[in-house]
Amino acid sequence: MVSDTLLAVENLTTVFDVRPTPVVAVNDVSFEIRKGETLGLVGESGSGKSVTAFSLIRLVQSPGRVAGGKVIFQGRDLLATSEPEMRHVRGAGIGFVFQEPMAALNPVMRVGAHIAEALIVHGLASKSDARARAVELLRAVLITDPEKRVDDYPHQLSGGMRQRVMMAVALACKPPLVIADEPTTALDVTVQAQILDLLRDMKREFDLSLLLITHDLGVIAETADRVAVMYAGRIVEQGTVREIFHDPMHPYTRGLLASIPGGGAGSRLKAIDGTVPNLASLPPGCSFAPRCPARMAVCDTAFPPVTAIDREHTVRCYLHTSPDPGARIPEPAGTAR
Amino acid sequence: MALVEVRNLVKHFERGGGLLRAKTVVKAVDDVSFSVEEGETFALVGESGSGKSTTGRCMLRLVEPTSGEVRFRGENVLGFSSARMRAARRDMQMVFQDPYSSLNPRMRAFTIVEEPLVIHGIGTRTGRRSRVADLFQLVGLDPAHLDRYPHEFSGGQRQRIGLARALALNPSFIIADEPVSALDVSIQAQVINLLMDLQEQLKLTYLFIAHDLRLVRHISSRVAVMYLGRIVEMGKTAEIFENAQHAYTKALLSAVPAPDPDAPRARIELDPALVNHDAPLRRIAEGHFAAV
Numbered sequence: 001m002v003s004d005t006l007l008a009v010e011n012l013t014t015v016f017d018v019r020p021t022p023v024v025a026v027n028d029v030s031f032e033i034r035k036g037e038t039l040g041l042v043g044e045s046g047s048g049k050s051v052t053a054f055s056l057i058r059l060v061q062s063p064g065r066v067a068g069g070k071v072i073f074q075g076r077d078l079l080a081t082s083e084p085e086m087r088h089v090r091g092a093g094i095g096f097v098f099q100e101p102m103a104a105l106n107p108v109m110r111v112g113a114h115i116a117e118a119l120i121v122h123g124l125a126s127k128s129d130a131r132a133r134a135v136e137l138l139r140a141v142l143i144t145d146p147e148k149r150v151d152d153y154p155h156q157l158s159g160g161m162r163q164r165v166m167m168a169v170a171l172a173c174k175p176p177l178v179i180a181d182e183p184t185t186a187l188d189v190t191v192q193a194q195i196l197d198l199l200r201d202m203k204r205e206f207d208l209s210l211l212l213i214t215h216d217l218g219v220i221a222e223t224a225d226r227v228a229v230m231y232a233g234r235i236v237e238q239g240t241v242r243e244i245f246h247d248p249m250h251p252y253t254r255g256l257l258a259s260i261p262g263g264g265a266g267s268r269l270k271a272i273d274g275t276v277p278n279l280a281s282l283p284p285g286c287s288f289a290p291r292c293p294a295r296m297a298v299c300d301t302a303f304p305p306v307t308a309i310d311r312e313h314t315v316r317c318y319l320h321t322s323p324d325p326g327a328r329i330p331e332p333a334g335t336a337r
Numbered sequence: 338m339a340l341v342e343v344r345n346l347v348k349h350f351e352r353g354g355g356l357l358r359a360k361t362v363v364k365a366v367d368d369v370s371f372s373v374e375e376g377e378t379f380a381l382v383g384e385s386g387s388g389k390s391t392t393g394r395c396m397l398r399l400v401e402p403t404s405g406e407v408r409f410r411g412e413n414v415l416g417f418s419s420a421r422m423r424a425a426r427r428d429m430q431m432v433f434q435d436p437y438s439s440l441n442p443r444m445r446a447f448t449i450v451e452e453p454l455v456i457h458g459i460g461t462r463t464g465r466r467s468r469v470a471d472l473f474q475l476v477g478l479d480p481a482h483l484d485r486y487p488h489e490f491s492g493g494q495r496q497r498i499g500l501a502r503a504l505a506l507n508p509s510f511i512i513a514d515e516p517v518s519a520l521d522v523s524i525q526a527q528v529i530n531l532l533m534d535l536q537e538q539l540k541l542t543y544l545f546i547a548h549d550l551r552l553v554r555h556i557s558s559r560v561a562v563m564y565l566g567r568i569v570e571m572g573k574t575a576e577i578f579e580n581a582q583h584a585y586t587k588a589l590l591s592a593v594p595a596p597d598p599d600a601p602r603a604r605i606e607l608d609p610a611l612v613n614h615d616a617p618l619r620r621i622a623e624g625h626f627a628a629v
Contacts, residue, residue, distance in 0.1 A: 044521040044522060044523060045492075045521055188384035188385055188548065189384065189548065189550070189589065189592045189593055190384065190588055190589060190592045190607065191384075192592065192594075193591075193592035193594070193604055196594070197604070215521065215522060216594070217522070217596045218551075218593065218594030218595060218596045219594050220596075221594060221595060221596050221597055221598045221600070222594040222595070222598075222602065224598075241598040242598055242599070245596065245597060245598050246598075246599075255523060256522055256523060257596065259522055259523055259525070259526040260522070260551065260596050261526075261529070261551045261552050261554065261555035261556075262551055262554075262555070262596070266533070266555070266556075267555075268530050268533065269526035269529050269530055269555065270526065271523065271524075271526035271527040271529075271530055272523035272526070272527075273527075275491045275493060275494070275524065276491070276521060276523070276524075
């Protein structure tokens with residue numbers, strides 16, 4: 001593995017033990033995040049992108065559980081780390097920005113207290129200087145009048161400001177990695193633009209790596225260096241942002257890009273037929289096969305293996321299973337359903 | 338000919354007010370005028386709090402406007418008695434944003450779509466059943482699923498149920514308030530295509546309320562941009578997108594992230610202090626107005 005890898009996820013599988021059949025929400029997912037880069041994890045609702053994020057920091061709620069794989073962060077496997085140590089990793093190692101800042105912030109705690117708590121818990125500030133640090137962080141995320149805002153309650157802030165506060169909390173302990181789960185989805189487009197700009201600036205200033213989870217391909221195109229596309233619990237395509245947007249290989253990626261309005265006004269949009277599958281009753285072969293315009297007989301046999309298209313670009317689709325066995329990455333044993 | 342004409346529509350909400358505190362007035366819709374031509378799709382765009390949804394609701398009198406006129410086929414519906422208004426609503430229907438909360442979870446899909454027919458005393462029991470089955474087919478649902486409950490349908494299918502319900506009374510005018518914003522990208526396109534097909538087939542006129550400018554550009558013939566309760570710019574869709582005049586329109590257009598990593602990023606920030614909120618709409622070009 002290259003030395004600049006910050007996080008390496010290997011064959012991560014997360015299962016929800018529900019009746020009548022357990023649901024595999026994250027299925028054999030592998031990716032890495034390098035120092036200083038933004039990996040965009042894109043998918044529709046139910047694709048498993050948020051569960052992936054929660055699995056990384058071991059916050060999957062019961063009946064969900066991480067059933068297998070490795071999450072190597074700064075050289076150690078987080079799935080084999082003790083809970084007290086994990087508590088240190090969360091916040092100091094990996095910061096988190098959630099979609100709904102109102103739900104993530106405590107309504108009876110002042111803005112400053114959220115930031116101070118993070119600093120004090122991780123032993124990075126004493127009670128007396130936590131407030132000054134909080135003001136500094138609020139200033140860093142471009143909140144005007146931070147000396148006053150530090151004493152506000154979350155409900156006194158606009159949605160965009162709350163998301164800035166979330167970022168200040170996430171950045172408080174200067175974690176090398178921040179996971180942002182749909183950070184702009186609940187925001188207006190002009191506020192979204194400001195938050196995306198801020199994320200970019202923070203990334204540079206704090207020397208961060210970013211895992212950006214979103215369903216919005218526009219946000220991905222603007223922000224990500226590399227992209228992983230998830231469908232029904234699996235990563236079906238991965239590559240640099242240019243490879244994914246200019247040379248998509250998987251019919252699902254192609255369909256997603258084609259369904260974005262933008263062509264001739266009034267023309268029919270190129271929709272993907274059918275609906276997102278129910279994870280409890282996935283087809284035996286490729287989960288996208290029932291909706292796929294290029295479906296072949298082989299697609300219904302087993303989930304396609306990973307094919308390497310280029311150094312960064314991989315895809316799981318029988319259209320691209322390479323005739324050259326040397327170019328093909330063998331499927332890890334025991335991952336077929 | 339204009340099917341719907343909105344003139345000087347105003348909706349003020351009073352807020353707060355107590356023993357010692359004065360009431361504050363929120364001007365949700367502040368002197369809004371526009372008209373929707375027969376057969377076109379007219380889009381109202383803006384961000385949360387711009388007043389676009391309230392404008393739509395006022396037009397159907399789901400909330401009572403403070404003042405103004407809403408002329409439908411030449412008649413001011415704001416002067417209608419409640420009985421007359423009920424009859425008028427047969428011709429003006431609404432499709433809501435959230436297909437999860439806008440359908441009664443305890444009612445079967447059939448009952449949800451049938452309800453407007455029952456309320457307006459249309460058809461017999463069996464006649465309504467076959468009408469609802471036809472409506473199901475029209476919006477791309479399987480009539481075999483008539484007796485299912487909303488939770489048994491996907492988000493896109495639920496939005497189709499909402500659409501079938503809106504179409505039950507053969508309206509000519511539909512207000513669609515963010516009809517696809519709660520749906521996944523791959524499903525959005527299906528519903529948008531359906532809306533466009535239905536418009537052609539049934540000669541519908543749409544007022545499309547949305548914040549997604551890419552979608553608006555695709556579906557609408559004309560656009561009005563709302564900002565803080567006012568229309569700040571209005572015109573043919575292509576004209577607005579290519580020749581925006583108002584600072585807010587420019588900021589809004591530049592904020593939309595392009596689905597292309599190589600697209601030039603030229604973000605225009607809006608300085609609210611520089612927006613003259615009292616500027617009247619001025620003619621820029623044929624059919625293009627801006628409050629500059």
